Amino acid sequence: MMKYDLPKTSFMAIIEVQNLYKYYLCPDKKGETFAAVDGISLTIDKGEIFGILGPNGAGKTTTLEMLEGLTDIDSGSAMIDGIDVQSHPYKVKEIIGVQLQANEYFDNLSISELLTLFGNLYGKKIDPENLLEKVNLVDKAKAKPDSLSGGQKQRFSIACALVNQPKVLFLDEPTTGLDPQAKRNLWALVLNLNSAGMTIVLTTHNMDEAESLCQRIAIMDHGKIVAEDTPQNLILKHAPEPPLAPLHGNIEDVFLALTGRALRD
């Protein structure tokens, strides 16, 4: 296993995670538990786009859900913007925006009404049109979420996650199932939000996405972080052939080199 000497705390850090563990009951062996997240430590800087890559079941979503306060932390600590996630979950919720994998909403409400609702949940009066403009959905203001395409739905989910002007935005597989156009469109949106200073943490299966969007990447497998660096450095260190040119190989090569080629469910 590779080990990196990252500073444990940094002046610029907005997310600091230390020795995070999450245990679940084994589905096949009764009474036994396994570590879905097995002692991970992470530091994510302010203004960064940070990608978490990993095969299915690697613990990416569980890690995000622990940071978001959706899942209890079994041991370890997580701080977001200096606030302890475990002792002040509601304070953390005030400053984060979350897009979950499942994207269904209440029936019979238009997306602009839903945005107003989400604003109210934060005790904020918001201008739905302003938000819809950011995600390029102004002409859909009166539409129901059901009638949106996959890409529009994801953009709408991001709009919902922006109602509280979050400092950190969590995106769980934001481009899974999107066509290339919708995917590029979403990347542009993420980059745009990031250029305004927002820290973005995303999980993905998409190597292109990790490579072209993220400033730093952590690769997870079996609940552990097996590598963490900039995409370029990872390629330099892990791409199979020793590089003749500075950027030989891609992140997919790195990913397969680190997590193996065995099929995951």
Add this chain to the structure above:
Amino acid sequence: MYFSHSPVAPYATKPESAMPTKVQLHLAKVFLKIFLRDRQSIFFSLFFPIIFMSVFSFVNRSGVDTINIGVISEATDSSAIEFIQELIDNPIFSVTLGLEDRLRPQLEKGEQTLVIIIPKGFDTSSERTTLRVLVDAAQVQQLGLILPVLEQSLVEIERELRDIEPMFNLMIEDVKARSQNYMDFLLPGLIAITLMQLSIAGSGFNIVEFRRKGILKRLFVTPIEPKDFITSIVMARMTIVLVQLSVLIAYALFVLNVKIVGSLAGFYLIIIVGTFIFLCLGFCLGSIAKTQQAVMAIGNIVIFPQIFLSGVFYPIESMPEFIQPIAYVLPLSFISTGMREIAISGASLIDITPSLIGIAVWFVLSFVLATRLFVWKEVAS
């Protein structure tokens, strides 16, 4: 700039208050809006109780009609006339006098329930007189009601003829100065059943649906607390149930002419508390059941026995003895009994203390159970 970051707010908790907060009110309004836009379920939630009540009321109407009897008098003396007069005066009967060749076909056609033939020598002979009663076997179930009245009339006539003082004098006092029928008995129970179904569906079934769609999870990553969510669902559902029940009650009162004798305020108090109880039980259901099928199945286990065991259609005393102890303590029993006593006997809240105690116990029980079972993190995922 839009994404300018405000400084972290101090870790102070908001002051608690009994009044609903702005978030709760807004969320309640949203739930109401969602419901109001669901025309189909509004229609069906009103349609079935109204049809149900109308059918019962119709069946019931034909039951309170007077009983048609034919009288063929072969005697012409005073006691026979007196007996006939007695029958005519009795409000239960509608008497047609006539000859056998006219009344017998009427009996066969069902226009008469029975025909009494008074023989010649009704009073003069000291021997026993035999009254012949012609009945149609198809109508025989009403004989149980008619024969005692006939016997009573005959006993009285006999006394007068033989000039004996009656040993007992039966005085029937009508304490309920109004006509009461089965529909009056049924209405409070039907309202209670509707209340139960609307409430359990409103909380339990909705929660499972919200979870399936991932909405609960999504709400959970915002700063609202479980109590905000529960309070707003309770407020919205309470409003919906009260409006729906008021429509049904108005229909029963003004269209079906059902009467509520007691105080309407007391009646509504029980409705409100009852709705709260079943909303809480719905939250329990929604927390236990993980799928839509499971919540339907468990919901039916909760709903159906109560419909049949809560004395809504027939009194609990008439049920098998082993089941009575269970039947008496069901929440719907307390609620429907309390409502019925107010509605048909004009009971005050003090009069129905036993029901109110039962309701209070269920109120506390269901509330505690709901708050224990509704664990945000577990219910959401």
